[in-house]
Amino acid sequence: ATIRRTEPTAGSGDSARRFGTQRVLVEPDAASGVAVMKFKNPPVNSLSLELLTEFIISLEKLENDKTFRGVILTSDCPRVFSAGLDLTEMCGKNPAHYAEYWKAVQELWLRLYLSNLVLIAAINGACPAGGCLISLTCDYRILADNPKYLIGLNETLLGIVAPFWFKDTLVNTIGHRASEQALQLGLLFLPAEALQVGLVDQVVPEDQVLSTALSVMARWMAIPDHARQLTKNMMRKTTVDRLVKQRDADIQNFVSFISRDSIQKSLQMYLEKLKQKKG
Numbered sequence: 001a002t003i004r005r006t007e008p009t010a011g012s013g014d015s016a017r018r019f020g021t022q023r024v025l026v027e028p029d030a031a032s033g034v035a036v037m038k039f040k041n042p043p044v045n046s047l048s049l050e051l052l053t054e055f056i057i058s059l060e061k062l063e064n065d066k067t068f069r070g071v072i073l074t075s076d077c078p079r080v081f082s083a084g085l086d087l088t089e090m091c092g093k094n095p096a097h098y099a100e101y102w103k104a105v106q107e108l109w110l111r112l113y114l115s116n117l118v119l120i121a122a123i124n125g126a127c128p129a130g131g132c133l134i135s136l137t138c139d140y141r142i143l144a145d146n147p148k149y150l151i152g153l154n155e156t157l158l159g160i161v162a163p164f165w166f167k168d169t170l171v172n173t174i175g176h177r178a179s180e181q182a183l184q185l186g187l188l189f190l191p192a193e194a195l196q197v198g199l200v201d202q203v204v205p206e207d208q209v210l211s212t213a214l215s216v217m218a219r220w221m222a223i224p225d226h227a228r229q230l231t232k233n234m235m236r237k238t239t240v241d242r243l244v245k246q247r248d249a250d251i252q253n254f255v256s257f258i259s260r261d262s263i264q265k266s267l268q269m270y271l272e273k274l275k276q277k278k279g
């Protein structure tokens with residue numbers, strides 16, 4: 001993927017020179033040190049290998065540019081933040097592909113979860129599974145108050161299982177008992193429920209998600225970076241190390257699990273159901 005610069009937005013000067021890739025738009029504001037990263041992989045921002053790769057490239061570019069201290073993650077696709085992992089990457093492929101794909105999923109989580117940036121999820125659409133995982137890696141989550149925008153780790157509804165580091169991320173956010181129930185039932189929470197259980201930090205009207213994210217960002221960026229970053233690291237490093245210590249085993253576990261005939265059948269049936277639903 002190549003990073004492309006696009007023309008500055010009207011009346012904005014150099015600080016808003018947008019850049020990004022085909023599937024990840026980056027709207028940086030050097031003056032404030034905040035960049036907005038938008039997933040743009042229509043129709044539902046499914047986390048394809050290309051999107052994961054482009055996301056990692058764009059995130060790394062922002063982390064290496066000391067101008068930026070905070071990133072807001074949001075969607076350029078209407079009604080959907082992200083539909084989660086791209087199911088077509090996990091069925092009908094070969095073990096080598098599954099391994100490559102899962103390594104990219106791990107990489108995205110590792111980079112986001114321990115990022116030195118302040119990360120705020122401006123959740124402006126449905127946020128199941130992998131989309132929910134991305135929002136959980138952020139420091140703060142704001143969800144649009146729309147009953148269609150469900151959020152949760154719903155893997156069991158597909159007949160699959162969220163891996164331990166998905167589980168750990170959820171436990172770190174909503175606690176063990178709430179996670180135990182949510183994961184086993186594959187719960188997708190309504191905005192008010194998500195707020196109540198602590199899955200999101202704020203629920204606001206749809207047209208206020210980005211402005212709310214910007215004002216929360218200002219509050220987080222008022223904290224001296226070094227102190228905040230060391231504290232974030234203290235809170236999250238044990239969780240991250242659990243995966244780092246067994247990344248290859250986790251990949252092998254994924255490949256053997258996802259390659260099972262029964263799992264392949266579940267995923268195919270689930271994809272078919274998604275397509276029928278439109279018919």
Ligand SMILES: CCCCC/C=C\C/C=C/C=C/CC(=O)SCCNC(=O)CCNC(=O)[C@H](O)C(C)(C)COP(=O)(O)OP(=O)(O)OC[C@H]1O[C@@H](n2cnc3c(N)ncnc32)[C@H](O)[C@@H]1OP(=O)(O)O
Binds near residue numbers: 278
């Ligand atoms: C102990 C052992 C441990 C080992 C475990 C190892 C690994 C297993 C772990 C796996 C973890 C997986 C995490 C995931 O993210 S799996 C993906 C789960 N995602 C979902 O369940 C969401 C599915 N999608 C939806 O619910 C809806 O699409 C959504 C609400 C997001 C949007 O609805 P809308 O009506 O707007 O759009 P649709 O018509 O449903 O979809 C449009 C189009 O997109 C296709 N599509 C939707 N979601 C996905 C997807 N995740 N991947 C690929 N394609 C998707 C859908 O089929 C439609 O296609 P088409 O008909 O237009 O061709």
